[in-house]
Amino acid sequence: MASIEATLPTLSNGHNGHIEEIEAVELSGAQIVCKALEEEGVDIVFGYPGGAVIPLYDALPKAGFHHVLTRFEQWAALAADGYARVTGKVGVCMATSGPGATNLVTGLANAQLDSVPVVAITGQVVQPLIGKDAFQECDITGITLPVTKHNYLVTRIQDIAPTIKEAFYLAKSGRPGPVLVDIPKSLFVAKTQYKPAKLKDRRGYQPTTSPNMRQVKLAAEAINTAKQPLFMAGHGILLSGAEEAFAKLVEKTGIPVAFTLLGQGCYPESKPLALGLMGMHGHREVNKALEEADLLVNIGARFDDRATGKISGFAPKAVVVHVDIDPAEIGKNVETTVPVVGDAREVIDLLMDLVEEKHHDEWLAWIESQRNYVLEAALEDRPATPEPYTIIKAISEASNGEAIYATDVGQHQMWAAQHLGLDYPNRWLSSGGLGTMGYGLPAAIGAKIGCPDREVWAICGDGGFQMSLNELATCTQEGIDVKIAVLNNGYLGMVRQWQDLFQGKNYSEVKINGPDFVKLAEAYGVTGIRVETDAELMPAIQKARETPGTVVVEFVIEPEANVWPIVPQGASNSEMLHRYEDR
């Protein structure tokens, strides 16, 4: 792949390292976008061309990064999200003006709610037409105001490079998030002298990474004196790369760990101190522990309502320590006794020196006694069609728990969260905040492109998969190898479950047809496998793993299987239902 440097020898500075001394050269705005992205170390961009970005795409063949053509802009944004989650780098997506840009919105909202660093570049109509309702014009900076960390409409060609530089800095620093840069078509074709941009100091943006030591001491004191403490481990631990430090802290303090949906993987679930998922579909013993804990140390979680249940019933006996890099999260949902504003890794490192080595054997034994053995026994005694959770366990077992698992949204997502047994950081991709159906496949594609050597599974339902299955064509065009498990119950299962439990079984618009998934796979040029019995389960998964290229494995499951336990919306975590009769 030829880079722009190849045609512009005065700019190749690979060896001397003195960028400033090099004479600026004249480039088009489109070339400057490419150069600015290269400066940020971008090697992959997910996108879709269109009218306003034709000049930008004109520069792409010579850019030093690879463009992945998705089949819908929303999946480009979510592929960038998946890529960012597994690599820790900023994910980049591109789209044209108007509908191209609006199609990114859901993906940006997804990244915003889950604090994922994504930069979106959109084309805008030519400057004289802005505000005139031009063809494919829309106010994308206005539209994305609430779903981005920040956004820009670039109005001068010399601002392109500094804006992209700052966009990357904002996306990944502090609490990460999506940043959109809207560039009018007229700027892509204009020319100017190009110099790599330097980051300018932003007076209004000074994220606090180093915590106030007095607060850290208070937190340590609370940890040292608690009898029944509990960690609530959130996505922030992974975002700050604190998983190793956190593991040391857990083992030194002997405090058990409850995970939020996105916190999973920040500490190996197979360890004795890892309790598992908390909240609406959390394990019984985890929610029971929350009820009895005298100290809750939340690191990097935002007390989402799916994790807390009814606030007044949440951790009612606990002193709450909340560690977060975003001061606005402190006290937003749950009243906090000891707030600590700072980067999770810095806080954990400081805590390590202040906490005492402890064991909480009695407390751990009590938590263990709260496990729902009846439910677990019932799970073992199952019918001939594969039970959803056995599919999840089989995928985990076959891949040795080492694959990247991307889920869609719904029942299968919760079964996966409960039963995958996640031991590794940044290999669990799930749309936690926004709950974006269709997320699974594009996120898996982004993950596979980001980590080509790792096995990647998309775990989907038949509803969500039908939203984004057009990305199978992206898989074949890119020649990538994603294994897709489709748990097919012929229903929009989670909505059906709520209608079952809380709407008197009034099934309204949840029955959903699908294609013949095996034929569909074949039509897209990938392999399709259907599994209808227990006996076929493991061989099919093994076959999928051994077959080169993308494979769709359809698992026919019991249409009305429910996810247990479940905390009804608006109820306390203590009011969880374990079976149908508990309603």
Place this chain on the structure above:
Amino acid sequence: MKRQHTLIVMVEDHPGVLNRVVSLLRRRSFNIDSITVGHSEQPRVSRMTIVVRGTDADIEQAGKQLYKLMEVLKVIDLTDQSVIAHEMMIVKVAAKAQQRQEVLLIAQMFNARVLDASPNTIMIEATGPVEQIESLLGMLRAFGIRELARTGAIAMTKGSGMITSKGLTDSDRYAGSAAAD
């Protein structure tokens, strides 16, 4: 307890910054009573005075959310400070020859200025604390208010303390992002 809070928000003077501030308060369900924006004593820094209703905790949360906007340099809640908060009003009151004297007398009582008059109306300008403006309006309503324009309050602390983009020199309710500490 919900009550009125007066926030001073110092912002970088960039296009769209008012939209960002208002949009944030709207999407987080804060009720804006009034908002005024203008230049401050510093170049490229604008000063907003936002009167917003909520509990102290709501307003603290609003302040923290405002800090997440890149252009916001400082947020100060003046509610429990010793401040002067004034607004300006221009009002066109219905007044024929018979009422004119009475309207002028009321204007005089409130130190209001007559800007214009016609056979049927008098245009009056008044500045002062919001309650005073309300009282004046209350008196004028009886004559019939033809047109009314109000600016919303702007506020400044008393004494030598200063609000700048670095904060309030005396005391500061939101000491940077370490607010929660």
